[in-house]
Amino acid sequence: ELHGRINQKLECSLLCVTSANLILCQDRRLTSYDFAGTKRREWAVDSVIRYIKVVGGLNEREALLVGLKNGAVLKIFVDNAFPIQLVKLTVPIRCLDLSASRAKLAVVDDSANCLVYSVKTKELLFQEPGANAVAWNSDHEDILCYSGNGLLSIKTGTLPPYQQKLQGFVVGFKGNKVFCLHYSTMSTVDVPHSHAVHRYVERKQFQDAYRIACLGVTEEDWKMLGMAAMQSLALEVARKAFIRIREVKYVELLNRVELDRRVSGGDDSFLLGDILAF
Incomplete structure (x- = not known):
């Protein structure tokens, strides 16, 4: 449907969709278009953009998480011209996600570490090794999952992670279902919470x-x-x-x-x- 309405060539390396906008990423620049193909807003950042994700919000006021090659993590609202820096690492960003209450930020860096920060205090709460992607559980504030080294790890609160075999990258987590991308195939994996109970x-x-x-x-x-x-x-x-x-x-x-x-x-x-x- 969108392809039929936007009759122009739009180049990008990353793309995401909000309720009323297409967000295109090219090098250090993010550009917002409406569904008629009209440019609405543009953001220029300090380094090459490595990761972008829509993390919810009101219609036409959604927030984006943006990870940069210089290690910066930004939050950008689609109706605001000014990015907000959440944390700054010393290595490039590979993956990001916010917890259900938006209080905790999970970051996977190029050293394959999964780091969890308090958004309010910027304090590093904990970290886990061997990660290539991360996702918070949208139904529970204190549960996240991360993939890496052929394993899926479920981290609940301060408990040790529960692990099972998995090929691919985690892209979402809801209830007891993890959504994974392996090459071009999206699959749903049921995960037990019995270990945490x-x-x-x-x-x-x-x-x-x-x-x-x-x-x-x-x-x-x-x-x-x-x-x-x-x-x-x-x-x-x-x-x-x-x-x-x-x-x-x-x-x-x-x-x-x-x-x-x-x-x-x-x-x-x-x-x-x-x-x-x-």
Whole structure:
């Protein structure tokens, strides 16, 4: 459709599309065209542009992430003439993404390092080696994935990465699905979040475990979470986990336990005995 409406030759090395604009990249210059082919805005930057990505925003006011060969990372709004520098590295940029709340920036550099920064403080939060591309989970602020060396790595919070084999580059991540590009083929890969749920349960971080489980885990994982939370008297998480898998008998047990807790005035030792006896 766009090809039929823009009857002119437009040269570029990179291209992206927003709600009302085509953004073309050529060397150190970004140019915005509307869908009729009229030039709307142009930006000149200090170094060759290596990467560009649309990271959302209001219609006709979207934000772009731009990575430069000199290591600079810029944010550009399509309705604003002035780029904003987010961070500056010492090596060229290979890939970029912003977290769901726009609070954290993930950068892959030419040394194959994945570096995560706070957008507000510019502080380096953590880094992981062996990456060629990165994507944040659009449904969860603290989960990202990166590809490299034939592996897909899923990093959840401060937990060690979970890895599985993958050919190609990650380009997107939503819920428990990773979108990958291998040559000219786009594919969807289902990834488990069970490893993160189990690690959080081991740490008794039941709220974190529940939030991760909501992205997609097995019925056995939900039951494990419910039982562990119930035995630690994290009753609200336990209830929500059992409701997810329709374990009516455990929901009814929790109803009785909560009633007994109110009657006993907060003495939990007897409640745990009732749960274990059940």
